[in-house]
Amino acid sequence: MSHPAEEPDPLERHFAEAIRALETAAAAPPAAADPAGPIRPGSALTGERCMELFDAQLASRHLDLAARWLRARNAGFYTIGSSGHEGNAGVAAALRLTDPALLHYRSGAFYLARAAQADPPHDGVTDVLLGLAASVNEPIAGGRHKVFGHRALHVIPQTSTIASHLPRAVGLAFTLRRAARLGVAIPWPADAIVIASLGDASVNHATALAGLNTAAYCAYQRLPVPLLVVCEDNGLGISVRTPSGWVAAANSARPGVRYFHADGFDLADVYDTTLVAAAWVRETGTPAFLHLSVVRLGGHAGADAETAYRDAREMAADLAADPLVGTARLLAGAGLLSPGEVMARYEKSRDRILALAAEVMDTPRLTTAAQVIKPLAPRCPDAVMARSVVAAPDSHRQSVFGGRLPESAGPLTLAQAINATLSDALAVRPGMLVFGEDVARKGGVYGVTRGLLGRFGAGRVFDTVLDEQSILGLALGAGLAGLLPVPEIQYLAYLHNAADQIRGEAATLRFFSQGHYRNPLVVRVAGYSYQGFGGHFHNDNTVAGLRDIPGLIIASPARPDDAAAMLRTCLAAAEADGSVCVFLEPIALYHARDLHASGDGGWRAPYDPPELWAAGHVPVGQARRHGDGTDLTILTFGNGLWLSLRAAGRLAAEGIGCRVVDLRWLAPLPADDIVREAWVTGRVLIADETRRTGGVAEGVLAALADGGFAGRIARVASEDSFVPLGDAATTVLLSQAAIEDAARALVRGPG
């Protein structure tokens, strides 16, 4: 197949000149070496292997050129390339196919070299071209993004958010060895190591530092984290120079993380160094940092005019360090390829890839929203229901609970109900882990996880480093490996500082991998306000940053019985559907016992024995109604439920009959229940403890409008403010009095 003639790219021109120069430089062709022998004395890289890797490097280079060729024809949509970084083919070659890899966007040659390791060898070139063209046939993201990813190649797709994969990579490395100790089967060999690559500018990112620090922190305590971090250092982050020597200075003395350096121009050096680094990581289970010196050729991306920020000398120096020339020299020096043969191989690769690029121009693409959204968060409610009722055998439960089963303990508080549910779930799921700050020895700041460490041991219930990104990253790695992570974030305010691990990482994985990879996850978060002492950070009442994350499930239980059933549902949804769930626990209700009056016990509830779990199952997105008044529907959740039920009691005495609907799920909202219950009374009051702006009420109002509700509506919410310390907190928070006043106005007011 022919392809339209193109102006030679400067990169191509330089390569041809450099190879011609090799010809002239060689006085006489060297004697042909044995292809099975070392490419040069002392190297473990054989001539044959070097030749294969050269092919991967050439193909990676031509894919970059093809990306621009496709872009120019509006048939390709991504031009960030790997040119200058092709030494990373040597990294792939020194690893095993089954070592999970989380790759930098310039690790194209790594991807192709790994694809060639498969048995039979896999054609990575077509994968990449289909990705560039946003084809539905691309094997991992199916046209949703251009990523390197393939399940059979153990390459896990990454987002464009630089460094966001480091916490997950640490978590996966941690889990590989932990799973083996727990006897839980996972999709990787027990001696696999994780590889995560990133750029030199990215290595400064807080998320990268979190990952590296946590890896070091684990290694320092002799906790195995077999992780090889590869920094592909081209000296630039788009236009910003990395200070000369910085990557080595910042990473060569991190405790517990051994530092290696290799010259990305020299494939044999990369290969030999990676062999040593990988063996070290595999044998010792400790992390290593492989610093690869590379160059960036062809700008940051297709549209980047580098001449605006780089001078000609600097760019020429990078061209002179073209790793393709480096490998050509190795092969020529060993007498395995003459310069003419190098050029022939280069041209052949070019022709093949441009011909394949022409073929993908008309590839089918995503054309409907339904197609795009399909893999985002599929739900199988029947499977969730089936999983949610699974309990350990009675004898095992008896031993877990020390002979005092929670269903026999009388009514429980919210905290006790969550504790019992976690225990029951841990008892029946050997792959479930509970971890976070203070969850183990202390049993949680509020005692919710008390006793779990003693019941299930430090292999499954453990304290973590004080870093929410790392806690969530650990969960993402564990979920990826097929375990069921239940991390705790101590306060809602501190979820926000690590939110991207949920927003950008967890919630997107299914989407960008069409479900090939998933991260089942139930993040427990202690949150909301009404702790008597006020103060914003322990009383944070915003969930806006979670509610708009596509596919995320947000459970917001208020009562002990709901919490138990909903937690079972979330755990089951994580297992059955791979759902990402945030389980928001109202701190102020953890230990509440009463509702209307002191001593009434109205906020405690009995714990259902397993035989009642099916009857008490709460599907995702189903609300619960309290009362059947016909004057007013109050829609609420969390602490708002407690306040609204108290208000409803007072209003009943005044002759106003309320039905109080606990939304229970903030995402997806129980839209049908909302509209149905609204119509029963024709009057709706939304009692929302989150803020007026961005608060849950906005979503409820939209659900009412979308559902065609045409009755009267009012809302009461907390102020658009942070929460002050002390009693002043009550000035900005939703109150029972505000609910009562608004209810009276709705029912008795004009109209």
Ligand SMILES: Cc1ncc(C[n+]2csc(CCOP(=O)(O)OP(=O)(O)O)c2C)c(N)n1
């Ligand atoms: C968190 C985040 N901030 C900003 C960007 C935009 N961005 C994309 S690549 C890049 C530079 C990365 O440089 P480096 O890590 O050295 O990788 P290189 O492109 O040089 O290989 C930036 C700032 C991003 N993708 N993610």
Ligand SMILES: [Mg+2]
């Ligand atoms: Mg860089």
